[in-house]
Amino acid sequence: MDAQADVEVAVAYHSGYGHTKRQARAVAAGARQATGASAVLYDVTELSEELWEGLAQADAIIFGTPTYMGSQSSVFQAFAEASGAVWAAQGWKDKVAAGFTNSAGVNGDKLNVLTSLSLLAAQHGMHWVSLGLPPGWLYSSTGSVEDLNRLGGFVGAMAQSPSDAAASAAPSEADLRTAEHLGRRVAEVAVQLRHGAALLVHQ
């Protein structure tokens, strides 16, 4: 492990209609804002060698999926299942993890998906980084739909895309900035852990 090299943040996502993909890009853009971090997007629809190698190298993996009927998408879940081979060797142990999801409803059981992503990470022995933002849109006097974390998520980043909005129109800027915040925060924690590990080795 080279403390000088960039920390790598992998964004492992599935997107059904493009909305979650926009959220994933915002997460990756946020990760790249952190000093000493790079980010790569992986669409988990194809379970390629490149995917598994990329995730094996990454310092952090941020999981993203739409919420379909209250749970992660079946495409994402097929990826999660296939990660069982990595799990058997505890190949992702001690990596950093986080999660994000998008759905049409304001709540729509998004929390169940974020919790399920955190359980996936826990099975892999990963460290889970929370969103780290207070809830927005909280006060009738000063709150706004344009607030960061307007949906009030904590375990991960939530986004909402109305059923009749194309991926060019949703999620909203507020939700994308929230996703960006998560990416940057995860990258910063990964950098901090990398530096700490390097110091421990040199003691």
Added chain:
Amino acid sequence: MDAQADVEVAVAYHSGYGHTKRQARAVAAGARQATGASAVLYDVTELSEELWEGLAQADAIIFGTPTYMGSQSSVFQAFAEASGAVWAAQGWKDKVAAGFTNSAGVNGDKLNVLTSLSLLAAQHGMHWVSLGLPPGWLYSSTGSVEDLNRLGGFVGAMAQSPSDAAASAAPSEADLRTAEHLGRRVAEVAVQLRHGAALLVHQ
């Protein structure tokens, strides 16, 4: 069990600042709209004999609590714990159950509270009645903050009260009508089960 007598719906709730109390009243009002049903409100702050006797008689118990730091309130949880004595005798077995919660954030981990209420009901061997409404506020073209089930809950009724809104101003009418819907639905299922049981007995 008298198939002619009114089905009794108990609304067992805690409210910290009055918002959840308004939601509870709406749930009870909805229950009373069902033919053949009556409803009683129980504030679970005081664990009185009257409370336990009322719940023992009820055909349905609808649990309500604010969401505090992601979970039900400690006052509500003290009630849930004390229900362990009823649990030991499976005194609420086969009663109908449902739940509702209010918090300041749009999501704010409300789903975790509704899920926890459904687990409480399951430990008691009760039947859980879902909200039974499609999500509102779903379309950018036609959706509105005034839609029934605007928050997109399914396991129970969700309400939101901004941090700076008095109980006279929140929850919103839409959230109160959603609560009312839950109460009526629970009462109707309880009536149906009561009639079904009477018929089974007479076979």
Added chain:
Amino acid sequence: MDAQADVEVAVAYHSGYGHTKRQARAVAAGARQATGASAVLYDVTELSEELWEGLAQADAIIFGTPTYMGSQSSVFQAFAEASGAVWAAQGWKDKVAAGFTNSAGVNGDKLNVLTSLSLLAAQHGMHWVSLGLPPGWLYSSTGSVEDLNRLGGFVGAMAQSPSDAAASAAPSEADLRTAEHLGRRVAEVAVQLRHGAALLVHQ
């Protein structure tokens, strides 16, 4: 709706290696023990017309899936996603629902799967029937691995199959009897609701 005809219980399951299939058969066998109920098993691997028609006719749907990496299997989730078309028309509204799951670990996040199944049912507006059994294997003096509900589930039926046990050897008899209990209970509630509905119609 004919109050004289048998109530139909559909068991909609996926099984990866045969263990959950044995659990599904036990659930169906239990349902058939109820007076006035029949049961049909549906493997949801193939999303056929027969499947959707069978579920449309059923009075109760019991969902079953292995727990893989903390969540339902991707095959089951593909079925859940596809049920979105039914959801849009609220085609399963007011049907009875329940759930079961099997995994190798004693806990192994099985509760997350049962909770996710109950959320799926709630999105469909279904009524959730809990296991209705006290936990077994609870006392060091008298508890036994052969107790009904030895794993201590409440929201649904849990089973455990050791990683090196063939489907002929696992789940255990205790877990299969627990599954059977769930099936019978669900069928009885469905019969009760059917009778109640018939009486309401004739009023």
Added chain:
Amino acid sequence: MDAQADVEVAVAYHSGYGHTKRQARAVAAGARQATGASAVLYDVTELSEELWEGLAQADAIIFGTPTYMGSQSSVFQAFAEASGAVWAAQGWKDKVAAGFTNSAGVNGDKLNVLTSLSLLAAQHGMHWVSLGLPPGWLYSSTGSVEDLNRLGGFVGAMAQSPSDAAASAAPSEADLRTAEHLGRRVAEVAVQLRHGAALLVHQ
């Protein structure tokens, strides 16, 4: 922040009958095994100044509670609620967090408690450290009730104490060693993060 001083791990727990207290002590003992870490036990029954000051200073807070009726105890929840004052100032942001729970049942909804503890931590913007152990007791040939992580938890440490077992007799050695493992792991991550932060400051 002094990179040379010991990292402080606070174990903030409630115990009803002494079983969870033994688990808490094992967690603290594990934390003290890590190089450069000390640990303090806080019984959250009394919400004293000493408690809040101790937690404010801590690098990591490990939350522990019995599972009562499917959720954390009301005493623990009163503490969680009171932490809302800290939350408003985000006083625990970026601290390390983890959790453990004990109940009589093998499952008994313990996962719901660990998930709720992780949501509490996420609201505070803390980093959640998973158990980091594969499940034990998994193979019929080689598995044993004496395995580390015999209950198969991942998000935190689970323990089981039979209903008729005094705190002197339960939780089992296996469950206490699992708790110890969690404590040590959390302390090591906290040390790593502390070192990493120090290095970042000196760049």
